[in-house]
Amino acid sequence: MFSIRTLYLRLRGLFQKNQTENDLSEELRFHLQNEIEKNIKAGMTPGEARYTALRAFGGVDQVKEECRDVRRARLIEDLWQDVRYGCRKLRTSPGFTLLAVLSLALGIGANTAVFTVVNAVMLKMLPIRNPEELVLLRWSCVKYPSPLVNTLWGSWGGDEAGRDSSTSFSYPAFKSISDHNHVLSSVFAFVAAGQGNVKIDGNPEPTRCQLVSGEYHSTLGVQTILGRPLSPEDERGANPVAVISYGYWMRRFGGAASALGKRIVVDGVPVTVVGVTMVEFFGIELGQPVDISLPITLQQQLNPDAWKPRESPLQASDLWWVQIMGRLKSGVSRAAAQADLDLVFRQTIASAGVSLEPQEMPSVRLASASQGLDMLRRRFSEPLFVLMTAVGLVLLISCSNLASLLLSRAVARQKEVALRLALGAHRARLIRQLLTESLLLAFAGGFLGLLLGWRGGRFLLNLVSSGVETIELDLSPDWRVLAFTAVICLMSGIFFGLAPALRATRLDLSSAIQGSKVGWAGSHWRLEKILVVVQVALSLLLLVGTGLCLRTLQSLQKVEKGFNPDNVLLFSVDPKLLGYEEVRLRQLFNQIRGTVERLPGVRSVSSFSSGLLGGGWSRGVEILGNSTPPGDVQAVPVGPRFFSTMGQRLVVGREFVAQDSQRAPKVAVINEAFARLYFGTENPLGQHFDCGSDSGIEIVGVAGDARYGNLRFNPPPTVYLPYDALGSTTFVVRAATSIPALTAAIRQELRRLDSNLPSVEVRVQQEEIDQSLSQERLFSETSSFFSVLALLMATMGLYGIVSYSVVQRTREIGIRIALGAQRREVLKLVTKQGTALSLLGIGLGLLAAVASTRYLASLLYGISATDPVTFAMACGAMSIVTVLGCYIPARRATKVDPMVALRYE
Numbered sequence: 001m002f003s004i005r006t007l008y009l010r011l012r013g014l015f016q017k018n019q020t021e022n023d024l025s026e027e028l029r030f031h032l033q034n035e036i037e038k039n040i041k042a043g044m045t046p047g048e049a050r051y052t053a054l055r056a057f058g059g060v061d062q063v064k065e066e067c068r069d070v071r072r073a074r075l076i077e078d079l080w081q082d083v084r085y086g087c088r089k090l091r092t093s094p095g096f097t098l099l100a101v102l103s104l105a106l107g108i109g110a111n112t113a114v115f116t117v118v119n120a121v122m123l124k125m126l127p128i129r130n131p132e133e134l135v136l137l138r139w140s141c142v143k144y145p146s147p148l149v150n151t152l153w154g155s156w157g158g159d160e161a162g163r164d165s166s167t168s169f170s171y172p173a174f175k176s177i178s179d180h181n182h183v184l185s186s187v188f189a190f191v192a193a194g195q196g197n198v199k200i201d202g203n204p205e206p207t208r209c210q211l212v213s214g215e216y217h218s219t220l221g222v223q224t225i226l227g228r229p230l231s232p233e234d235e236r237g238a239n240p241v242a243v244i245s246y247g248y249w250m251r252r253f254g255g256a257a258s259a260l261g262k263r264i265v266v267d268g269v270p271v272t273v274v275g276v277t278m279v280e281f282f283g284i285e286l287g288q289p290v291d292i293s294l295p296i297t298l299q300q301q302l303n304p305d306a307w308k309p310r311e312s313p314l315q316a317s318d319l320w321w322v323q324i325m326g327r328l329k330s331g332v333s334r335a336a337a338q339a340d341l342d343l344v345f346r347q348t349i350a351s352a353g354v355s356l357e358p359q360e361m362p363s364v365r366l367a368s369a370s371q372g373l374d375m376l377r378r379r380f381s382e383p384l385f386v387l388m389t390a391v392g393l394v395l396l397i398s399c400s401n402l403a404s405l406l407l408s409r410a411v412a413r414q415k416e417v418a419l420r421l422a423l424g425a426h427r428a429r430l431i432r433q434l435l436t437e438s439l440l441l442a443f444a445g446g447f448l449g450l451l452l453g454w455r456g457g458r459f460l461l462n463l464v465s466s467g468v469e470t471i472e473l474d475l476s477p478d479w480r481v482l483a484f485t486a487v488i489c490l491m492s493g494i495f496f497g498l499a500p501a502l503r504a505t506r507l508d509l510s511s512a513i514q515g516s517k518v519g520w521a522g523s524h525w526r527l528e529k530i531l532v533v534v535q536v537a538l539s540l541l542l543l544v545g546t547g548l549c550l551r552t553l554q555s556l557q558k559v560e561k562g563f564n565p566d567n568v569l570l571f572s573v574d575p576k577l578l579g580y581e582e583v584r585l586r587q588l589f590n591q592i593r594g595t596v597e598r599l600p601g602v603r604s605v606s607s608f609s610s611g612l613l614g615g616g617w618s619r620g621v622e623i624l625g626n627s628t629p630p631g632d633v634q635a636v637p638v639g640p641r642f643f644s645t646m647g648q649r650l651v652v653g654r655e656f657v658a659q660d661s662q663r664a665p666k667v668a669v670i671n672e673a674f675a676r677l678y679f680g681t682e683n684p685l686g687q688h689f690d691c692g693s694d695s696g697i698e699i700v701g702v703a704g705d706a707r708y709g710n711l712r713f714n715p716p717p718t719v720y721l722p723y724d725a726l727g728s729t730t731f732v733v734r735a736a737t738s739i740p741a742l743t744a745a746i747r748q749e750l751r752r753l754d755s756n757l758p759s760v761e762v763r764v765q766q767e768e769i770d771q772s773l774s775q776e777r778l779f780s781e782t783s784s785f786f787s788v789l790a791l792l793m794a795t796m797g798l799y800g801i802v803s804y805s806v807v808q809r810t811r812e813i814g815i816r817i818a819l820g821a822q823r824r825e826v827l828k829l830v831t832k833q834g835t836a837l838s839l840l841g842i843g844l845g846l847l848a849a850v851a852s853t854r855y856l857a858s859l860l861y862g863i864s865a866t867d868p869v870t871f872a873m874a875c876g877a878m879s880i881v882t883v884l885g886c887y888i889p890a891r892r893a894t895k896v897d898p899m900v901a902l903r904y905e
Contacts, residue, residue: 035052036049036050037049039052078432079436082432082433082436083436083440085433085436086433086436086437086440087440089437090437090440090441093409096405096409097441099405100402100405100406100441100445101441101444101445101448102445102448103398103401103402103405103445103793104398104399104402104441104442104444104445104446104449104492105445105446105448105449105452106394106398106449106452106789107391107394107395107397107398107399107445107449107492107789108395108398108445108446108449108450108453108485108488108489108492109448109449109450109451109452109453109456110391110394110395110449110452110453110456110786110789111388111391111392111394111395111449111453111484111488112449112450112452112453112454112456112457112481112484112485113391113452113453113454113455113456113457113459113460114384114387114388114391114456114457114460115388115453115481115484116453116454116456116457116475116477116481117384117457117460117461117473117475118384118388119478119480119481119484120457120473120474120475121286121287121376121377121380121381121384121473122377122381122384123371123480124371124474124478124480125370125371126220126281126284126369126370126371126372127278127280127281128220128221128222128281129220129221130221130327131369131370131371132368132370133327133328133370134219134220134325134326134327134328134368134369134370135184135325135326135327135328135334135337135366135367135368135369136167136323136324136325136366136367136368136369136373137167137169137177137323137324137325137326137341137364137365137366138155138165138166138167138364138365138366138367139165139166139167139169139345139362139363139364139365140161140163140164140165140362140363140365141163141164141165141359141360141361141362141363142163142164142359142360143164143357143359143360144164144360145356145360145361145362146360147354147355147356147360148318148349148352148354148356148360148362149318149320150316150318150319151318151319151320151321152166152168152320152321153168153191153319153320153321154166154167154168154191154192154320154321154322154323155167155168155323155375156168165365166320167323167324168320168321168322168323169189169320169322169323169324170316170317170318170319170320170321170322171189171296171313171314171315171316171319171321171322172314172315172316172317172348173317173320173345173348174187174189174213174322174324176344176345176347176348176351177324177326177341177344177345177348178213178215180344180347181326181340181341181344182340183328183329183332183336183337183340183341184326184327184328184329184337184341185326185327185328185329185330186215186218186219186326186327187215187219187324187325187326187327188212188213188214188215188216188219188220188324188325188326189212189213189296189322189323189324190210190211190212190213190216190284190296190322190323190324190325191210191211191212191296191299191321191322191323192210192285192323192373194208194209194210195207195208195209195574196208196209196266196267196292196302197266197267197268197574197756198264198265198266198291198292199264199265199756200252200262200264200265202755204755204756204757205252207248207266207291207292208288208289208290208291208292209266209290209291209292209293209294210283210290210292210293210294211293211294211295211296211298211299211302212230212293212294212295212296213232213235213295213296214230214231214232214233214234214235214295215232216229216230216293217229217230217243217277217293218231219325219326219327220281220284222277222278222281223277223278224243224275224276224277224278225246225276225277225278225279226249226257226259226260226275226276227243227260227273227274227275227276228274228275229243229275229277230243230274230275230293230295234274234295235295235296235297236297237295239272240269240270240271240272240294240295240298240301241271241272241273241274241294241295242264242266242271242272242273242274242292242293242294243273243274243275243276243277243292243293244259244273244275244276244277244291244292244293245276245277245281245282245283245289245290245291245292246276246277246278246279246281247282247289247291248291248292249276259273259276260273260274260275260276261273261274266292266294266302267302267303268302269298269301269302271294271298277293280474282472282474283372284325284369284372284373285372285373285375285376286371286372286373286374286375286376286377286473287376287471287472287473288376288471288472289472296322297314299313299314299321300312300313300314317352318352325369334366337366338364338365338366341364341366342363342364345362345363345364346361346363349361349362376471382858382859383775383778383779383859386779386855386856386859387460387778387779387782390542390545390782390783390786391786393538393541393542393786393790394542394786394789394790395488395492396534396538397534397535397538397539397789397790397793397794398789398793399492399495399496400496400531400534400535400538400793400797401535401793401796401797402438402441402442402492402496402497403496403497403499403500403531404528404531404532404535404796404797404800404801405800406434406438406496406497406500406501406504407500407503407504407527407528407531408800409500410500410503410504413504414504417430417504417505421505427505430501430504430505431498431501431502431505434497434500434501434504434505435493435494435497435498435501437497438493438494438496438497438500438501439489439490439493439494439497440493441493441497442489442490442492442493442497443489443493445489445492446485446486446488446489446492449485450477450481450482450485453481453485454475454477457475458475460778460782461473461475463774463777463778463781463782499527503527528800528801529801529837531797532794532797532798532800532801532837532838532841533837533840533841533844534841535790535793535794535797535841536794536797536798536837536838536840536841536842536844536845536878536881537841537842537844537845537848538790538845539787539790539791539793539794539841539845539878539881540841540842540845540846540848540849540874540875540878541845541848541849541852542783542786542787542790543787543790543791543873543874543877543878544845544849544853544870544871544874545783545787545849545853545856546780546783546784546786546787547867547870547871547873547874548853548856548860548863548865548867548870549776549779549780549783549856549859550780550784551862551863551867551869551870552776552779552780552859552860552861552862552863553773553776553777553779553780555861555862555863556711556712556773556776556861556862557773559707559711559862560707561706561707561711561769562648562649562704562705562706562707562715563646563647563648563706563708564646564647564648565647565765565766565768565769566647566765566766567734567735567736567739568645568646568647568732568733568734568735568764568765568766569732569733569735569739569742569743569746569762569763569764569765570730570731570732570733570762570763570764570765570768571730571731571733571746571750571760571761571762571763572728572729572730572731572760572761573589573592573728573729573730573731573757573760574728574729586724588753588754589607589729591753591754592731592750592753593605593607593639593731595749595750595753596731596733596746596749599742599745599746599749600737600745601735601736601737601741601742602733602734602735602736602737602742603645603734603735603736604641604644604645604733604734605641605645605731605732605733605734606638606639606640606641606642606644606645606646606731606732607638607639607642607723607729607730607731607732608636608637608638608639608642608723608729608730608732609636609637609638609723609728609729609730618632618633618634618635619632619633619634619635619691619692619719620632620691620692621633621678621689621690621691621717621719622689622690623678623679623687623688623689624687624688624689624690624696625687625688626678626679626687626689628677628678631677631717633674633691633716633717633718633719634716634717634718634719635691635692635718635719635721636708636718636719636720636721637720637721637722637723637724638656638720638721638722638723639656639722639723640655640656640657640658640660641655641656641657642655642656642720642732643655643669643701643703645732645733645734646706646732646734647734648703648704648706649703649704650669650701650702650703650704651672651701651702651703651704652683652685652701652702653669653685653699653700653701653702654700654701655669655701655703656669656720656722660722661722661724663724664722665698666694666696666697666698667697667698667699667700667722668689668691668697668698668699668700668719668720668721669699669700669701669702669703669719669720670684670699670701670702670703670717670718670719670720671702671703671704671705671706671715671717671718671719671720672702672703672704672705673705673714673715673716673717673718674717674718674719675702677717678717684699684702685699685700685701685702686698686699687699691719691721694721697719697721703720705718710772711769711772711773712861732765733746739764743762746760746762747760747762775859776859776861779859791877791878791881794841794878794881794885795881795884795885796885797885798834798837798838798881798882798884798885798886799884799885799886799888799889801833801834801837802830802831802833802834802885802886802889802890803889816829817894823894826890826894827887827890827891827894830886830889830890831886831887831890834882834885834886835882835886838878838879838881838882838885838886841878842875842878842879845878846871846875849871849874850866853865853866854866
């Protein structure tokens with residue numbers, strides 16, 4: 001008797017050459033032994049009998065090869081026949097085919113869209129030569145090495161062991177590692193890309209630039225399509241040069257060869273373009289493509305004001321500001337390389353003559369850099385995992401829907417299948433035919449899903465990109481995306497088509513051939529019920545997750561911000577992009593403030609350090625004459641009339657005026673959190689404190705707490721200091737007129753005021769807040785779409801099973817109506833089964849939601865992972881789906897004509 005195990009063994013045999021060889025050898029031995037026995041019976045000796053039999057076969061190997069060729073040709077012919085027949089059958093049922101393909105396309109497309117982003121963020125390697133050899137150097141220690149490091153720029157945080165860690169090194173340390181290591185074939189230093197003011201033919205534009213050592217391109221193995229890459233000689237060259245990216249070359253130069261040798265000005269420093277990198281290389285920082293690469297030795301020329309009080313950054317051993325990558329030599333393990341580099345690094349520290357405690361001694365650690373810098377991966381790893389889980393549930397629901405459709409289709413094909421079985425067709429052959437049809441549906445849905453997935457991946461990327469930080473990724477499908485789509489198509493077609501195929505070929509032949517509506521055995525009916533319960537449970541699980549995400553977004557949007565973002569515009573100016581001296585900068589910023597303030601419709605103008613949106617800078621505070629121990633607070637420099645312009649409440653005292661500056665008597669405004677922590681119920685006005693290197697600062701005001709950074713966290717103790725607006729500055733404008741008209745006027749006036757100003761982006765404060773919630777909005781919008789899709793499929797599943805129940809019980813319903821059953825009783829009879837299945841699915845879904853939503857706790861705000869309101873709303877939505885899925889076929893059942901029903905087979 002044919003069984004699932006037999007089918008499994010035969011399918012496995014198609015792909016396992018060794019098994020096929022063994023079966024063929026066994027078959028040949030069987031026929032050879034029969035021939036030998038015949039020859040012995042004819043009077044031959046055993047030796048003669050074997051010799052004659054072998055000659056009759058003409059060579060075992062030749063026979064094997066011929067048999068293999070015949071089987072291979074027959075297999076290909078049978079498969080091709082199955083495909084053609086499957087296509088013909090699907091064409092005869094266009095409604096069923098379209099519904100099945102669309103259902104699968106939505107499920108597979110959603111998975112492909114999310115996987116496309118996952119592939120771009122988490123899996124793709126840098127498009128360079130042997131990226132697996134690339135490593136990033138970082139150091140770790142138990143205690144921050146303050147005697148050794150005076151200033152640190154770049155990354156800072158903790159490692160997996162909880163120690164202080166960073167990827168920033170001093171330039172002398174980089175040179176020492178480059179010259180004395182024995183484990184890296186090449187090494188380069190770089191400074192992560194930042195905005196630079198680039199002038200081409202007198203037209204300024206903010207552009208992403210990076211500083212790199214001369215070995216940058218050669219270590220990475222990046223070729224140029226025009227000109228040459230940077231070289232070590234460029235670090236020592238008197239004429240500064242630059243290499244631009246392919247994208248920047250096309251955007252600013254139109255792909256013209258005349259770009260080579262072009263003189264451009266970067267932050268006031270003239271450089272010559274000497275090369276254009278290959279099209280597929282975007283840089284080593286994922287999502288942040290670099291436009292211009294410059295020699296690292298230009299650092300002091302590009303930022304002259306930053307180095308006035310100290311020695312050159314190329315000589316300072318206590319200034320750690322560069323990152324280091326290298327390529328491992330062939331055959332060198334990462335552990336051996338780490339030991340060698342750690343020794344070189346410790347020798348460099350010893351040569352600096354600084355005495356360190358044992359816990360302050362940093363040690364080198366190596367991290368794989370095959371995928372570039374991992375900041376974006378660390379940021380989006382958890383959200384992408386949640387999205388993959390959600391779309392996986394959608395795929396399960398769509399596949400369950402496909403299985404239900406195939407089961408329903410099998411009812412209509414009972415007579416066809418029974419006739420083929422009666423005419424001698426093997427059950428395995430029919431199962432293969434039905435599996436071929438389900439695979440055709442799966443791959444048709446997969447092809448359409450691949451197209452939807454590519455567009456969906458772009459949509460997801462647009463959702464997570466904000467106006468402040470635009471993320472750019474290569475979302476073009478590669479072999480991973482194609483393989484992923486092919487695998488889920490194959491799995492969907494086989495695993496969810498196998499059970500309907502097995503059920504469809506298990507029939508009572510005589511009844512099916514006679515055309516009776518015999519239905520299926522109890523196991524068939526139970527399978528469809530199970531599929532409906534699974535769809536309801538998974539749909540409820542998605543609904544709960546969606547509800548939690550929506551309520552989190554709602555809570556964050558309603559959180560008290562502490563300031564009024566309505567009718568507020570922001571625009572930023574970075575003085576390092578201008579290259580002006582301090583006096584000229586002060587004059588320019590005063591002109592900007594005065595010019596904008598005079599525009600019609602402007603109520604007030606102020607400014608603040610751009611660090612405000614990131615929460616400010618941490619500084620140590622000690623209250624003079626107060627027993628409260630010293631602590632750390634957030635320090636934010638702001639300009640005159642900042643609090644009135646931002647609409648931030650002033651509790652007591654005054655705000656800053658034009659006379660308050662870093663050169664005047666030192667004053668500060670603190671927030672309520674600061675006042676509560678250090679003064680309790682005591683009046684803080686007139687009190688003095690030390691903050692960082694500033695001492696004797698007088699408190700002149702107390703402002704309300706405001707959330708300018710992350711809305712999820714309560715405002716920390718904050719001190720606002722007067723700001724001279726000589727660093728990276730954001731101007732804030734309180735408007736009383738049309739925002740679009742004022743935006744255009746500001747741009748026009750700034751351009752007229754100084755032609756050196758690059759194009760200024762004027763932003764709306766409320767839009768900035770909305771964009772800060774991009775992750776929450778991503779979860780809410782995508783999960784809402786997936787939930788609606790799941791509800792539609794669950795409705796279809798309930799509708800299908802109740803409709804089938806009505807068909808099966810038509811005779812019974814007619815008899816009941818003939819005997820006087822009321823319409824309400826018939827409705828109750830028909831909907832009872834669908835309601836029971838739905839309630840069972842809701843129960844299982846609630847259990848799954850309680851068990852799984854705790855993993856969402858870190859992404860929620862203002863609600864718990866088991867929020868009863870969310871669970872109740874999800875159950876209510878599923879109840880509505882139950883009513884819709886059951887009522888329509890139940891209503892049709894109440895209109896059954898008893899006379900027709902009594903004659904119904």
